[in-house]
Amino acid sequence: MTVLEVRHLTTYRYRRPVGFGEHRMMFRPRDSYDQRLLGATLRITPTPSAIRWVHDPFGNAVATARFDAEAEELVFENRISVEHFPDPVDFQSEDYAKTYPFSYAEDERPDLAPYMARQCPDPGGELERWARRFLGLGQETPTGRLLMTLTTAIGESFVYNRRTESGTQDPLTTLRLGRGTCRDFALFMMEAVRALGFAARFVSGYLYVPTRDATRHLGGGSTHAWCQVYLPGAGWVEFDPTNGIIGNRDLIRVAVARLPSQAVPLTGTFRGSPDDELGMTVEVHVTSEDPGAG
Structure with missing residues (x-):
């Protein structure tokens, strides 16, 4: 604590x-x-x-x-x-959700549906193709490993930059430019996992950057943004693609929402x-x- x-x-x-x-x-x-x-x-x-x-x-x-x-x-x-x-993530989900693909339980789907729906245009399927690169060919993929890989890939594949203008960049723009802010990366991951059938939501809050290693995390010194993905049995799990954080370590939640503009x-x-x-x-x-x- x-x-x-x-x-x-x-x-x-x-x-x-x-x-x-x-x-x-x-x-x-x-x-x-x-x-x-x-x-x-x-x-x-x-x-x-x-x-x-x-x-x-x-x-x-x-x-x-x-x-x-x-x-x-x-x-x-x-x-x-x-x-x-700090809540260590061990992906203790329901057995049926331990590998991808899986379907949410019937009694959860009505409540999760708004968070599963794609919110940004992807007419050519570019974002979905990017997300599917991380699936095992012709075989089931461990769900935890898939989400961890997606989180890490965003942090390693895109360049973080601060932007003072309000609003959030469209995920296709982030994909094509290869750069963005923490809120851009959060929305990008949300839409990527939604393309795979997951429920995801946006989180706004604060990031603790240890003073002994001030360059450890990106996005310190201002408000921060990341996302949560719903896993049956594990609930809403935190994923910060900007810093590759899985779980709530160093993250202070203030607001959750379906879209960045709501938080x-x-x-x-x-x-x-x-x-x-x-x-x-x-x-x-x-x-x-x-x-x-x-």
């Missing part, structure tokens, strides 16, 4: 005082058996006139802030403390001219109370 502390600071700057529309936040981690929220504080400047909390269709905690004041800066500072229990950490608007906007900065620091963690 390790206690991980996160400080997530987002600052919007403007040339003159502007008004602000609603801002939607997904900052609060999901409580589970492998991570327990110990504390959370959210400070917003200027102070909102109201904050409303709801759970979205996926069970994520979503806060919406409304503002009366105008300002030249809008600052969101989120601090969380999470008790983190954006912070969105909102301002009232003014486009020239008023000077830009946005995001700082994320994840530290551990256990110097040997990770």
Whole structure:
């Protein structure tokens, strides 16, 4: 068990005082058996006139802030403390799911169907052909080995690069360019495994990068994204193709969704001219109370 502390600071700057529309936040981690929220504080400047909390269709905690004041800066500072229990993945799935191909049980298929459906166009079947390269020819393939190989192949075959623009790259663009961000790689893997019949969903959260080896993981210093694949008997298993992580080690889940656009950490608007906007900065620091963690 390790206690991980996160400080997530987002600052919007403007040339003159502007008004602000609603801002939607997904900052609060999901409580589970492998991570327990110990504390959370959210400070917003200027102070909102109201904050409303709801759970979205996926069970994520979503806060919406409304503002009366105008300002030249809008600052969101989120601090969380999470008790983190690394869950070693041994792929203890149901016997029928230990090798691929397999079919989900009839009573699970209606609930998994939205996560199995392809969400991005692949008219020529390029993505499906890429995924099928990792199947054994004319024979069953161990399911765990297949998913581990896909995860590793993405990290080794594509070049990671940061992109400040919002949105997620289409998987075919990622395939053709051979590069992308963590959210691009997460969506790429989701669509690749969906092409093989798996249920997959997008995860947004934070990545702990051990200070003793700061280059160990890609995607530190900002929010992070990966995916989960559903395996009968094992449940939703974490796969981070950016870093080749299998399981929840070093990963703090905040939100899960069918699509990346449903798990954006912070969105909102301002009232003014486009020239008023000077830009946005995001700082994320994840530290551990256990110097040997990770």
